[in-house]
Amino acid sequence: MMMPGGHMTSGTGAREKTFFGHPRGLATLFGTEMWERFSWYGLRAILATFMAASPVVGGLGLTQQTAQAIVGIYGALIYLVALPGGWVADRVLGARRAVLWGGFVIMCGHISMAIPVRTGVFVALGLLLIIIGTGLLKPNISAMVGKLYPEDDDARRDAGFSIFYLGINLGAFIAPIVVGWLAADNRWHLGFGAAAVGMALGLLQYVLGRRHLKGAGEEPGHRLTPREHRHFVLSALAAAVVIAGALAAWVASGTFDLDTFALVVTVIIVIVPVVYFAYVLFGSHNLTDDERSRMKAYIWLFIAAAVFWMIYDLAPTVLLFFAQDRTDLSLFGIRITAATTQSFNPLFIMIFVPVFASLWVRLGNRVTAPQKFAFALFMIALSFVVMALAARLAESGRISVWWLVLVYLIQVFGELSLSPVGLSVTTKLAPQAFKGQMLGVWFIAVSVGDAVGGQTGRLKNYMSDPAYFLTLAAIAVVAGLALLASVGRLRAMMREHHESAAGTGPASP
The missing domain is CATH 1.20.1250.20 (MFS general substrate transporter like domains)
Incomplete structure (x- = not known):
């Protein structure tokens, strides 16, 4: 039990310092x-x-x-x-x-x-x-x-x-x-x-x-046997040699360039979840019908999350360049650096996490995970509609950095509707045989979004900045509308109706 002064007593009466x-x-x-x-x-x-x-x-x-x-x-x-x-x-x-x-x-x-x-x-x-x-x-x-x-x-x-x-x-x-x-x-x-x-x-x-x-x-949970360890080391070395050799050959051919390299890596990253989901759904893993149905529903949410991160994680590139080149970097009369604008996001997260945590508790299971994801997509779309307006105004000269403050505020509303909810729904929908892996799979959605988002810069070769922001906003809106239109079907695939009828209580967010 806790004792005054940040100590805890054990069953023997010993006092142990604690951290809050x-x-x-x-x-x-x-x-x-x-x-x-x-x-x-x-x-x-x-x-x-x-x-x-x-x-x-x-x-x-x-x-x-x-x-x-x-x-x-x-x-x-x-x-x-x-x-x-x-x-x-x-x-x-x-x-x-x-x-x-x-x-x-x-x-x-x-x-x-x-x-x-x-x-x-x-x-x-x-x-x-x-x-x-x-x-x-x-x-x-x-x-x-x-x-x-x-x-x-x-x-x-x-x-x-x-x-x-x-x-x-x-x-x-x-x-x-x-x-x-x-x-x-x-x-x-x-x-x-x-x-x-x-x-x-x-x-x-x-x-x-x-x-x-x-x-x-302290110790590995499932330590490799000596034979497995040797196989792992040899396989890792072989993979490193193959990758290094392929890159060296590509460079030696004279056709290597960073843009093509980034595109190739992006394609590989996008293929990873496709292969993984195919392995889970079509492999011999003794999945129940409910587990297979939930996994299919999860793929929808995975794609929606990837679209969200595709736009959200343009902060350290597109939004950073905009801050550097198109805004008056002054807050409350104090000059800041373009890099400082990257602090807006974590500041708003720290402020609004308790608000959204309380909101989800109050709403309970009246708002489902697909609806929360759709709201997140609409928020990220709205942030880029604001960016399109800011980019249009910036065509006449530098604009206030407060435009970016507004953009990051809107985006945080989206993140807090998707990121923690995504972690929760991932654990809920994961098949029993893949419980330990699925949180890692959730982060692959971020990986796919980041990689594809990096490639969206190619669109700027064909359109203005306002059109670029509106195009990405439109993609997010379409994804959000698709989720909303499929809420009933997804709830059935997630077996939420079945759980409610069986008296299992409210579904996890």
Whole structure:
């Protein structure tokens, strides 16, 4: 039980320090994740503008379209590697060592980015290391939070995750402000260095606080046998050699270019969920009729989520370039950097999470997951209708940055209607044989959206900025209307009517 002063008594009467009434290990993971997110969002806030900046001022000199495509597949791969990262922790390293090594690799990636030489080699190496490291750290640090609590302590575990996610958004809010200020006036590598320092602080916190984790994630859940381990190592090395060889041959052929590379990676990423869903539905997994029906319904929601993220995750590219090139970067009379506009989103999330959490409780099962997804799509569409109007006004000169504040506010309403609901409905609709994998599959929707969103920059070769924003808004509206028109059918496929009739209580959101 809790004692005054942030202590907890055990059955023997011993006093143990807590973190806001939670295990001390939560403080360790909170700080580690906050600084890791600081490094991730700090880099993201300046990456596209760095890539598009002239080599004269230390940039890579890419077009904004190419920078958008590269940042898109970078973000996509970050989410895609969560699946193999979770597998490596579960079968080889254990969550604790996976987080440690992941953080170290991320830090090395940021250091590579910070090396002040005018070549894209260290940038490419840095991004690759960050992708690999994030795949190890991101899914496994969340898993460790859950392991800090007894299995029957659901209420405190949920509250613990709320505190943990506060750390994510604190890091995401602070990073663009700090890194953007340091990287101003073309001090790009100073900004990248700050991201490296952030990850180093997270690692320091993790190492110093590891004793408070009390064995959480110490051992793999299903360790490979020695024979399986050798097979895994050989397969990983073979895959790396094949990929490296294919890239080397492509470069040597003289036909390699970044735009085509980004397109090829995007196609591969889009194929991944197609293959996975086909494997689940048509493989021999002894799925029940209800499980198969729910999975088919989930595919609809997966596509809707991918459309949402396709637009939403244009923030670090399209909206960032708009802030840099078309707005008067002044808030309350204070000059800000374009990167600082990336802090609007996490600020609004921290403000409105309690509001939406309360709203969903009040609405109960009167509003279904497909309806919430449709609302999210309408919100993301509305945000780009606002962007179309802003882009039209900006044709006559720079406009107020408050237009972007409004856009991010609308988008957050959409995110809070889709992101947490998507996690919940994923766990609900997952077949029993795939329960452990399906949360990773949910993040593949983000991956697909990011990759395809990066390719939408090609549309700007054929249309104006206002038309570009309206085109993407129209896609979201069509997807939202399709969901609304199919609510009854999807509820039947999700077996919600059947559950209500059977007296199972309200469906999960």
